[in-house]
Amino acid sequence: MTTTFENLGEGDSIDGPKFAVSRESIRLFCDGSLDYNPLHLDDEYMKGSFGKTSFGGIIMHGMNNFGLISRMITDWAYPAGAIHRRLETRWVKPVKPGDTIQPTGIVKSKQVTANSRWVLSTSWCATRWARRSRRARRWWSFRADGWREAGLRRMPGTHPRRYQQAAMSCRKATNPLN
Amino acid sequence: MAQAEAFETDFWKHANLRKVWDDIVPGVPRKTIPYTLTRDAIELYCASVGEDHPIYFDEAYARTTRYGGLIAPPSIHILLMFACTPADDWMRSPGTVNAGQSWSYNIPARPGDVITLQARALDKFIKRERLFVVHDNVFFNQHGDVICSGRGWTIRPE
Numbered sequence: 229m230t231t232t233f234e235n236l237g238e239g240d241s242i243d244g245p246k247f248a249v250s251r252e253s254i255r256l257f258c259d260g261s262l263d264y265n266p267l268h269l270d271d272e273y274m275k276g277s278f279g280k281t282s283f284g285g286i287i288m289h290g291m292n293n294f295g296l297i298s299r300m301i302t303d304w305a306y307p308a309g310a311i312h313r314r315l316e317t318r319w320v321k322p323v324k325p326g327d328t329i330q331p332t333g334i335v336k337s338k339q340v341t342a343n344s345r346w347v348l349s350t351s352w353c354a355t356r357w358a359r360r361s362r363r364a365r366r367w368w369s370f371r372a373d374g375w376r377e378a379g380l381r382r383m384p385g386t387h388p389r390r391y392q393q394a395a396m397s398c399r400k401a402t403n404p405l406n
Numbered sequence: 407m408a409q410a411e412a413f414e415t416d417f418w419k420h421a422n423l424r425k426v427w428d429d430i431v432p433g434v435p436r437k438t439i440p441y442t443l444t445r446d447a448i449e450l451y452c453a454s455v456g457e458d459h460p461i462y463f464d465e466a467y468a469r470t471t472r473y474g475g476l477i478a479p480p481s482i483h484i485l486l487m488f489a490c491t492p493a494d495d496w497m498r499s500p501g502t503v504n505a506g507q508s509w510s511y512n513i514p515a516r517p518g519d520v521i522t523l524q525a526r527a528l529d530k531f532i533k534r535e536r537l538f539v540v541h542d543n544v545f546f547n548q549h550g551d552v553i554c555s556g557r558g559w560t561i562r563p564e
Contacts, residue, residue, distance in 0.1 A: 260454030262488035295455035
């Protein structure tokens with residue numbers, strides 16, 4: 229099925245590959261991002277509490293989630309001739325070594341502006357459906373050129389009601405484009 | 407890992423020089439430094455999030471795309487945030503917890519770009535006894551074009 233702006237619909241899903249979180253993957257993200265905050269490296273420091281927060285152990289960078297969701301959407305958008313334009317994120321729960329997370333996105337709506345066509349989706353990185361590590365919203369724009377084949381499929385095992393829940397959560401947040 | 411070796415990875419080292427929540431003044435620009443984005447840096451970042459699209463690695467392929475050459479992933483600003491700020495920047499204070507970020511993308515960064523950052527704290531507030539700072543940031547290339555702009559929320563350790 230060729231992905232076009234016209235045939236995209238609410239509930240269409242996109243998912244990225246699973247990502248195994250380990251001390252090594254966190255350390256690699258330190259090197260890749262230059263973020264060497266002890267939150268991600270120092271077991272002794274993370275036994276304590278600071279700034280009214282406490283995690284009990286090192287945690288993955290929140291922006292590692294961000295990077296995984298961004299990767300998912302660009303891998304989907306490039307062959308569809310679309311451009312990743314915006315990503316808004318909130319961290320819900322910390323991710324720790326030993327977790328396996330997977331980004332998922334669901335198309336929420338489409339909108340046409342003066343010179344662009346936009347698709348809004350709600351995304352999250354999660355270890356499983358009930359435990360979202362982060363919810364995010366993305367906008368990406370479509371251009372008339374460069375359409376190529378891209379697969380879109382429903383997420384196996386998901387229920388349409390979950391799509392609605394995601395969309396409702398999205399509506400509660402501030403949407404600067406509305 | 408040449409990039410990481412040239413960077414002060416001990417975030418405790420300059421901790422006493424960094425502003426605490428009380429000292430951060432919304433609206434005051436943060437000190438920033440230009441940064442030349444290299445292919446090595448892009449590839450290391452890509453490895454850390456599993457990015458494997460050829461538009462980031464394969465020059466021959468990249469020339470056939472709308473971009474006409476290699477680009478960096480949009481989320482490269484994650485690296486640029488630390489690459490473009492000095493060691494005493496409060497974003498590096500140990501215990502800084504990232505609560506969320508929002509980014510808009512204009513044009514891609516490319517290898518060889520000399521990236522500059524305009525950044526400041528935009529707001530600060532207390533919520534559930536936690537000390538929050540809102541920061542906003544705009545990255546430019548050497549031509550003065552906006553690459554991306556973003557806003558984030560951090561919980562300060564003190």
